[in-house]
Amino acid sequence: MLQLLKSLYLIINHKTLIVTALAIFATWFCVRMDIHADLSLSMLSMALIFPIVFAINSAYLRREEALKFLAGIKGHCVSIFLAVKHWGDNKTAEENLLVKTSLHLNNVLGEIKNYLITDKFEKFEFNVYHAISSLSKNLQDMRKVLNASEMSRINEYVSMLIVDYEDLKTIREYRTPITLKTYSRLFIYTFPIMFSPFFASTISVFSIPVITYVMPAVYAFILISLINIQDHMEDPFDGIGEDDIKIEPERFSTLLNKLESKKELTEFMERELLFESDMKSGTG
Secondary structure, rough: OOHHHHHHHOOOOHHHHHHHHHOOOOOOOOHHHHOOOOOOOOHHHHHHHHHHHHHHHHHHHHHHHHHHHHHHHHHHHHHHHHHHHHHHOOOHHHOOOOHHHHHHHHHHHHHHHHHHOOOOOHHHHHHHHHHHHHHHHHHHHHHHHOOHHHHHHHHHHHHHHHHHHHHHHHHHHHOOOOHHHHHHHHHHHHHHHHOOHHHHHHHHHHOOOOOHHHHHHHHHHHHHHHHHHHHHHHOOOOOOOOOOOOOOHOOOOHHHHHHHOOHHHHHHHHHHHHHHHHHHHHHH
């Protein structure tokens, strides 16, 4: 129940109340002044519903693309970490390169999060590139223990990380066309006035006059709610909407710490061996 109320709170705001009140008042005014008109509601769906639904679908697809690119960034970071850990016949462990690489990877993801949740693009964009540059410089120490082919693969992981970040940056900075948003808002805010003569004309149709005022209120509520949903999905990184993307650098850091820990690895191998033993005894 609390979750439902929280969800409703996100799509109901002051704009919902203002437009709903304006729709009721405009209808009351037309009834009072005997202003009636027979308008087609199909124009409402063509002029408003279709553009809003299109914008919501576009924002949803952008969110799904952002999830894919974020997964790519984390996947490349883990690939870099495992390459440093397992390649080079464990010679890198003596130089604490694994620990430094883990810190650099956490820093990269943390700076990406800072960039995505702020409006100051230019400042935090440089911080991300600086973090990636520091990571790349740190990885060059692997040249001492790796051949050219293996080192090329690590550099390729860094390159793919940058490409996924650039794709994510494009989604962050370029959103739904401004002209489409302006068009939708213009019609939604003028809708109560344009269609109030139509709603006023229905007062003779219903046996209960109050329904004449409920209809415009419901239409206004639906339209503004759709706009609010689109606004929340427009920026999937702002941390306001329920469908926002969670970067979770802390969780990623915990993952790297577990991968780095020999104790965690030993316990995992013991569980794997126990599982294989149970499978063999079960099939036997």
